[in-house]
Amino acid sequence: MEVFKSDVAVVGAGGTGLRAAIAVAEADPSLTVALISKVYPMRSHTVAAEGGAAGVVRDDDSLDYHFNDTVAGGDWLCDQNVVEYFVARCAASLTQLEHWGCPWSRKPDGHINVRAFGGMKVERTWFAADRSGFHMLHTLFQTSLKYPSIRRFDEYFCTDLVVEDGRCQGVVAIEVATGKFTFIQAKAVILGTGGAGRVYRENTNGGIVTGDGMAMAYRQGAPLRDMEFMQFHPTCMPGTGLLFTEACRGEGGFLLNKDGYRFLQDYGLGPAEEQPRNKFMELGPRDRLSQAIWHEERKGRTISTPYGEAVHLDLRHLGRKKLHERLPLICELAEEYMGIDPAKECIPVRPGIHYTMGGIYANLETETPLPGLYAAGECASNGIHGANRLGSNSLVDIIVFGELAGEQAAQYVRTVQNSNPESLEKLASDAEQRAVAVVSRTDGKEKHSVLRREMSQSMESGCGIYRTATEMQATCDKLAELRERYRKLNVEDKSSIWNSDWLGALEVGYLLEVAEAVAHSALNRRESRGAHQRLDGYEQRDDVNYLKHTLAYHVPEGTPRIEYQDVIITRSRPGTRAYGAAGEAEEAQRRQERASV
Amino acid sequence: MSDDNKTIEMEVLRYRPEQDREPFFQTYEVPFEDDWSVLQGLQYIKDDLDSSLSFRWSCRMAICGSCGMMIDGVPKLGCRTFLRNYHSGKLRVEALEHFPIERDLVIVVDDFMEKLARIKPYLIPKQVRKLEQGEYLQTPGQLEQYRQFSTCINCMLCYAACPQYGLNSGFTGPGILALMHRYNADSRDGGRDQRMELGHSDEGVWGCAAVAYCSEVCPKEVDPANAINQNKMGSAIDYFLRFVRPRGATG
Ligand SMILES: Cc1cc2nc3c(=O)[nH]c(=O)nc-3n(C[C@H](O)[C@H](O)[C@H](O)COP(=O)(O)OP(=O)(O)OC[C@H]3O[C@@H](n4cnc5c(N)ncnc54)[C@H](O)[C@@H]3O)c2cc1C
Ligand code: SF4
Numbered sequence: 148m149e150v151f152k153s154d155v156a157v158v159g160a161g162g163t164g165l166r167a168a169i170a171v172a173e174a175d176p177s178l179t180v181a182l183i184s185k186v187y188p189m190r191s192h193t194v195a196a197e198g199g200a201a202g203v204v205r206d207d208d209s210l211d212y213h214f215n216d217t218v219a220g221g222d223w224l225c226d227q228n229v230v231e232y233f234v235a236r237c238a239a240s241l242t243q244l245e246h247w248g249c250p251w252s253r254k255p256d257g258h259i260n261v262r263a264f265g266g267m268k269v270e271r272t273w274f275a276a277d278r279s280g281f282h283m284l285h286t287l288f289q290t291s292l293k294y295p296s297i298r299r300f301d302e303y304f305c306t307d308l309v310v311e312d313g314r315c316q317g318v319v320a321i322e323v324a325t326g327k328f329t330f331i332q333a334k335a336v337i338l339g340t341g342g343a344g345r346v347y348r349e350n351t352n353g354g355i356v357t358g359d360g361m362a363m364a365y366r367q368g369a370p371l372r373d374m375e376f377m378q379f380h381p382t383c384m385p386g387t388g389l390l391f392t393e394a395c396r397g398e399g400g401f402l403l404n405k406d407g408y409r410f411l412q413d414y415g416l417g418p419a420e421e422q423p424r425n426k427f428m429e430l431g432p433r434d435r436l437s438q439a440i441w442h443e444e445r446k447g448r449t450i451s452t453p454y455g456e457a458v459h460l461d462l463r464h465l466g467r468k469k470l471h472e473r474l475p476l477i478c479e480l481a482e483e484y485m486g487i488d489p490a491k492e493c494i495p496v497r498p499g500i501h502y503t504m505g506g507i508y509a510n511l512e513t514e515t516p517l518p519g520l521y522a523a524g525e526c527a528s529n530g531i532h533g534a535n536r537l538g539s540n541s542l543v544d545i546i547v548f549g550e551l552a553g554e555q556a557a558q559y560v561r562t563v564q565n566s567n568p569e570s571l572e573k574l575a576s577d578a579e580q581r582a583v584a585v586v587s588r589t590d591g592k593e594k595h596s597v598l599r600r601e602m603s604q605s606m607e608s609g610c611g612i613y614r615t616a617t618e619m620q621a622t623c624d625k626l627a628e629l630r631e632r633y634r635k636l637n638v639e640d641k642s643s644i645w646n647s648d649w650l651g652a653l654e655v656g657y658l659l660e661v662a663e664a665v666a667h668s669a670l671n672r673r674e675s676r677g678a679h680q681r682l683d684g685y686e687q688r689d690d691v692n693y694l695k696h697t698l699a700y701h702v703p704e705g706t707p708r709i710e711y712q713d714v715i716i717t718r719s720r721p722g723t724r725a726y727g728a729a730g731e732a733e734e735a736q737r738r739q740e741r742a743s744v
Numbered sequence: 745m746s747d748d749n750k751t752i753e754m755e756v757l758r759y760r761p762e763q764d765r766e767p768f769f770q771t772y773e774v775p776f777e778d779d780w781s782v783l784q785g786l787q788y789i790k791d792d793l794d795s796s797l798s799f800r801w802s803c804r805m806a807i808c809g810s811c812g813m814m815i816d817g818v819p820k821l822g823c824r825t826f827l828r829n830y831h832s833g834k835l836r837v838e839a840l841e842h843f844p845i846e847r848d849l850v851i852v853v854d855d856f857m858e859k860l861a862r863i864k865p866y867l868i869p870k871q872v873r874k875l876e877q878g879e880y881l882q883t884p885g886q887l888e889q890y891r892q893f894s895t896c897i898n899c900m901l902c903y904a905a906c907p908q909y910g911l912n913s914g915f916t917g918p919g920i921l922a923l924m925h926r927y928n929a930d931s932r933d934g935g936r937d938q939r940m941e942l943g944h945s946d947e948g949v950w951g952c953a954a955v956a957y958c959s960e961v962c963p964k965e966v967d968p969a970n971a972i973n974q975n976k977m978g979s980a981i982d983y984f985l986r987f988v989r990p991r992g993a994t995g
């Protein structure tokens with residue numbers, strides 16, 4: 148097997164991985180960085196992010212506000228020390244991207260412009276039209292070309308981490324073009340492998356978002372945290388799940404039911420006004436909006452489409468000019484994919500899976516419990532998103548914590564040496580054998596595409612917007628069955644060059660691990676909080692028993708072991724999570740209480 | 745959307761270097777809905793008919809640039825081309841032209857990636873600014889000077905369309921020249937002279953024969969032909985200016 152010796156291996160070349168690699172290169176140009184990605188960097192799913200990235204810049208805004216929005220938005224499941232660190236660094240991280248050329252939209256005076264986003268009290272979302280993630284990713288990728296110490300492994304598919312002496316010391320990867328394995332030795336490994344939205348069927352995620360890094364870390368004993376919190380985005384294209392960014396509502400779009408009524412006012416988000424108002428109505432948080440759509444469907448007030456019930460996203464009143472200037476990609480999606488002119492007609496939308504709040508547990512320093520392994524971005528759970536992520540916090544999460552992971556790893560590698568090369572290479576070749584076994588088996592009959600379909604359907608029915616123990620249990624049982632059947636896989640394509648049948652099979656293996664962590668974490672949380680809502684006697688938040696992070700540990704041949712961990716609270720005690728007029732009243736009351744102590 | 749059971753014949757170019765001596769076409773009968781893209785047709789083939797077919801894709805929304813392919817001889821994104829528009833009930837899908845085939849619809853993109861790196865596609869600041877000084881000021885008008893050229897998704901459709909690139913793969917080609925122009929035209933940037941070393945040459949803007957098919961196939965209205973044209977003018981002006989002002993001076 149080829150061996151490449153690096154100091155830091157970064158898995159993933161999305162926003163997180165690129166930012167981490169640049170941080171290592173800047174911290175110490177003498178360190179060799181291996182940047183590994185299963186697709187060319189600019190194909191990474193960060194590219195699809197539309198809306199923008201949060202960072203406090205306005206005079207009437209403050210870090211406290213951003214902190215409060217994030218913690219309340221996360222239904223108090225955020226680690227507040229991490230949120231404090233985060234909000235203080237957002238604007239500088241975004242400015243750094245500006246210095247590298249990111250074409251952020253501007254105000255007439257040449258300063259950065261910001262837009263409104265759901266759950267945010269003041270406009271603080273930096274945007275580059277509705278191609279924010281695209282521009283961030285291309286800026287980072289192109290900037291990374293300046294650093295000779297970054298050695299890219301494009302289209303290398305990681306199959307495993309190499310762990311020896313209790314430390315992570317490298318990764319094993321398949322070169323997709325040849326099918327050959329490489330052992331990328333490293334003193335530290337940073338995972339920036341993104342989310343796991345593909346465990347569900349209808350979702351906004353790209354085909355590559357299959358939770359690989361989460362599963363790799365999990366199999367090596369690192370816990371997956373808060374996996375039950377999967378975010379449904381309220382405005383997705385029926386069928387494909389493609390996203391209509393929240394910026395549509397930030398710019399003033401309405402959500403209507405089949406009677407043309409702005410139904411959100413019936414769900415504690417009103418009053419309904421003409422102008423968008425932060426944290427009111429359409430600018431409420433995603434979990435609340437998705438839940439409201441679910442209820443409208445039960446009340447028979449939704450619009451039927453061939454792909455299920457929908458509500459209307461109404462952008463007509465914004466006018467063609469503004470639509471094309473601020474939301475060009477949205478116009479393109481509506482026109483090309485649905486044959487709808489958003490300046491003239493409403494767009495049918497329904498909730499779809501969008502974001503994985505949970506992930507590999509990482510602390511404020513981006514360290515996982517496995518020494519030498521760091522995790523950041525969507526694959527990590529570092530505590531900033533809690534039970535519900537606010538839109539535009541993630542694009543800035545990936546650069547704030549991507550940078551930090553790079554800095555941390557660069558420091559750490561000065562303090563450690565790799566173990567004996569023979570033992571590392573032995574572990575690497577064991578990993579190779581395991582991955583090859585998936586394709587070389589000839590006795591199986593199962594197709595991974597069938598398993599994937601059954602898994603995603605089962606996740607949707609058991610771990611959807613609202614959940615019951617019976618349905619979640621059924622999903623857990625189904626997943627156990629699929630895991631059994633996965634052992635009897637038949638990968639028909641036995642070739643080496645660009646064998647995407649084989650890689651697809653490995654991805655289904657990752658997905659099944661992650662799906663089990665989601666379903667079991669959900670089943671065990673007997674309360675409703677953020678994106679985890681139950682209908683079977685646990686409709687309320689239960690801070691006495693569940694103001695806790697879920698930790699799911701991998702159990703070989705068994706179901707995940709679930710443990711709990713305290714949430715770190717520094718200054719915001721759990722309160723009522725209210726929006727609209729009720730939210731304003733709640734905020735006034737908190738202010739008063741604070742003044743009186 | 746779903747009415748009677750419609751099907752379409754997809755003729756797909758196959759080539760597996762380990763077993764096929766040369767590329768050939770394989771035909772698949774694909775049932776489809778009106779809103780299905782060509783990519784969805786290929787996914788159906790892969791999941792349900794023939795798992796050995798390889799192609800690149802990810803975002804499904806015309807932004808990651810993975811799924812460029814020849815569809816009835818025209819370079820297009822598979823995820824943004826719809827089966828319903830092929831009325832004859834038949835369509836032909838091939839790997840992007842002018843690139844070596846790795847396997848099936850997957851092309852070798854090394855050449856593109858190397859050229860991309862060569863033009864220094866990053867901001868070379870006119871004036872270095874510290875983070876504490878905040879952002880560079882750039883008015884919407886200044887942004888507009890390069891915005892369009894910054895939206896290239898690296899899908900390489902324009903390379904498949906470019907007869908010049910087909911004849912001489914040394915030519916830097918439309919997408920990357922547009923990207924070079926993107927940085928040159930950015931009010932924050934001062935790296936034009938460094939980039940134009942390459943830009944002036946025959947590999948650069950002068951390699952272009954002004955066919956402009958590149959702009960026609962571009963799915964993102966980048967208009968690379970326009971970028972190249974502007975640079976030809978810029979390049980010609982530079983050529984004369986180099987006699988009247990010291991090299992490296994910024995104007
Ligand atoms: C449609 C959409 C719109 C969004 N809009 C917004 C928004 O407006 N604002 C916001 O804040 N957030 C938004 N988000 C969320 C945000 O974009 C993501 O959370 C973020 O971009 C994730 O970045 P990442 O770098 O962690 O992962 P990704 O960009 O997904 O990158 C993952 C990387 O890991 C690599 N990888 C994965 N597995 C392997 C493996 N086995 N071997 C090798 N490499 C591997 C991939 O190749 C890729 O390079 C949006 C998300 C979606 C889907
Ligand atoms: S210029 Fe257009 S066609 Fe060419 S690579 Fe860029 S987006 Fe694709």
Ligand code: FES
Binds near residue numbers: 812
């Ligand atoms: S799949 Fe991303 S551009 Fe087509």
